[in-house]
Amino acid sequence: MKAIRILFVMVVLSVLMSGCSGVQGTANDGKEIIQVAVSAEVNPPFLRNDENNEPTGYDIEYLKAVDERLPQYEFKYVWGEEESNLIGVGAGKFDMAINWFFSNPEREEKFLYPETPYGYSMTGLIVHKDTNNIESLDDMTDKELAPVSASGGLRSILNAYNEQNDPPIPLTTVDNPSNENNLKRVESGRSDAVFLNITTFEAIQKNLQLDLKVGGIVSKEPVYVVFQPDHEELAEEINHVTEELIEDGTLPELAEKWFGVNFFDDLEDISVEGFQYE
Amino acid sequence: MLTVSNLHKYYGDTHVLKGIDIEVKQGEVLSIVGPSGSGKTTLLRCMNYLEKPSSGQLSINKVDIDAKHVSKKQIHTLRQQSSMVFQQYNLFKNKTALENITEGLMIAKKMPKSEAEEVAESFLKQVGLSERKQAYPNELSGGQQQRVGIARAMAMNPAVLLFDEPTSALDPEIVGDILAIIKDIAKQGMTMVIVTHEIEFARSVSDQVVFMDQGEVVEKGKPADVLVHPSHERTKRFLKRIHQEPDFII
């Protein structure tokens, strides 16, 4: 009798565990499917969702251009929050992830980065119109910086700065800080500066017209796609295509379209002072 | 009709039934009396296999069971030979008075619903509760609940009816009514085993009385012998105490 009970439990469990059949790793036309994790913390113009909740933006148009030139692959886009996506790439659930990922030595240890960045992100300190004494992170050690997220590229720059410099910048951490709220804090004098991507600031500024300006550019970060460590071939192929896309003007055109500036050409024009990664 | 032979029951190390032998003939009424803790309720519950005897043989209506090796099916068949009236009534709380009776008829006896209801109504009538048949247990008084309990047990048409102190949870003024109903059933020739504290009732209703103490049958025989002229010292002490009790209460 007990055996029957245990059997019953096993059957129920196995029914639970099975559920639905798996999707094949290859599509019908023989193309290999590449699972691309797309960050659900959207940040236009790099990434946003369209009215059907499909991802779009510079990131996606770049990947679509890559996909066109690699007929052996078919990219499939999967939403997920950034932390979850990175765990997923590490665990082998996704082949790659995109979300303007910055590079640093610790991360390169865990993930595979291609050589060529697919774009750049300028980070800067946004200050009140009348503030003239904040130009770099060094000016922030005795000032109040608006809350920053615990994860993401901006946080990494700040963490690295604080590790290498004394005194450190005092940080307040918030999950998904509201950019609007942060900028209004600076406008009303509750904080001295916001550490933000310049493109994000400019897009918000178009809507809100706050009494703010860019106090100083902190860094110009190359942004990358990250791969599972054992996907060297895929990374190599995509790296190659990315170079082509930059050379033949496809990516500069996209940058112009989404950002209004070709950050590939203008690289030398932008003063890259202040803190930088080794 | 019903025989118990050499029945033992242990709770862990405690020996609560020490080799009980009892025989009840067709149509006979057996009362079991004794001080509380003597094991009489346990013995009754063993007859219905609500308690599992540790060893011994049980036989009701030609269904024989040896406690040492017994299957679930045997237990089920044995249970169907008897029906129990509980001290705390134990009506199904989610069923009406009528449903409490039809439930066993439909489920265990596979009787069609209409027929079961007919049977149930006739038994409810017998215990004088026809007008409350749609009431749920919580809407009935203790006496009314016990009447349903008796009707439910009788409706199963068992070979033996078992009563477990059927009046000890009732208000004194109700006790007489319930005892009268039980007496009525006895007159119809039903085989019954009754565990009771009501000595006077046991004397008048029984064909046979068993006096138990400390897990043993001390004395058994005709009510007039056991309850009026007991031969054993323990029985005498018990009866004396019972008769004195009213002085204490008042």
Add this chain to the structure above:
Amino acid sequence: MTFGLSDWINILGQVLDRLPLTLAMLVVSLIFAMLIGIVIAFIRIEKIPVLHQLATVYLSFTRSTPLIVQLFLVYFGIPQLLLTFGIDINHWSRFVFVVITFSLHTGAYLSEVFRSSYLSVGKEQLEAAYSVGMTYPQALRRILIPQAFRVALPNVGNHTIELLKDTALAFTIGIIDIMGQVKLILGNNYGVGMFQIYVAIAVVYWIICILIELVILWIERSQRKKHAGISN
């Protein structure tokens, strides 16, 4: 930036478009959670060796660790574990993974609800069922479960509401439920109007929760008469 009425209607429309998905997660997870709850309660009541100990560890872990950790373990951990046995479930729909996580989580709580409500019915009811000749399965179906159901109902309602709120976590792995849609809208707005939008989504959850409470109340009322005595 302030929103006009049409903006609000537009935002609400987008969010409500995702409501069926939230409700689907809720209902499917709840059904499986009940099955798990019944099985685990059974194992614990019957004290089935080995499974009983496993169930205790499972209950302790599920009830003491944050749900997000459990979601990650199911979404990333289990597929990797199975991969070592050569079973690839990585391509299953994410919906399946959240349903597994939520079912296991809520199932742990429900098993305790079921166990205690079963035990609350009392041995006497089972004995009464035996005495009228029923078998255990018959007693279970006709007498014990209907009574336990009534005792369990309010707690099942509470856990359903907790589950509803937990479904908001599904967006972590990219399922765009009502909460996810809110986050996407905010992302596209650069966080503009965060406070107002969060108040609005709170009201949406609140309304669903009140509807759940009404359903529970309705079931309770329809059962009340039969069972009023159980509380005595």
Add this chain to the structure above:
Amino acid sequence: MAGIDLQFALEQVPKILQGVPYTLLVTIVAMIVGLVIGTILAFFRIYRVPVLHQLTVLFVSFFRGTPLIVQLFVFFYGLPMLILSLNDTFQWGLNPDIMSPLVIALIAYSINSASYLTEVVRSAIQSVDKGQLEAAKAVGMTTFQGMYRIILPQAFVTALPNLGNHFIMLIKASALAFTIGIMDVLGISRVIANDGYRFLETYLVAALIYWLLSIIFEIILARIEKRARTFEGRASNTA
């Protein structure tokens, strides 16, 4: 499982443990303040105080029916907005940042916790036999004295298992405090993880710490419950 760097995980344990005081602070404050508010609200409901009774029902329903994370955000962004608008209306000069994220978290958790505890306290008080209060009055106590000296101590024992469950729930729920910047166990885990994208390792460490905390408190609660129940034990022995 492949891909998990156990050594890294182990190295992070001391760092992540530094979040335990914050986790406990949020949990314990929310428990105590929530219990005080919950008891007051429970009396509004038991005595059906007009207006306050209905408001309590509304309060409980809202805070139990909406996700905690939404409540945290509403408090985090809403309280400064409230102060700013008060400043505008009354020409006050209050500092909208007077409340640190920690204070806001404590307020939000206490109020959320109160909504759950209102029901726990109410049902516990109502489970105490009515005759107990009548007996207290019969020996000359006022209603308040009877409540305080007789009813509440008995209700506390009835409520203990639910209070314990709620406490364990709060330990886990406190992990969300991170969303508004509290460096609790989960918060520290995420910050550490970010530099090398090692979320799985730190989350596992965090999960084990939460589990351990819960087990410790379950043991403590079992002891308290055993002690609180002594009067029941003696009562049944003498019966």
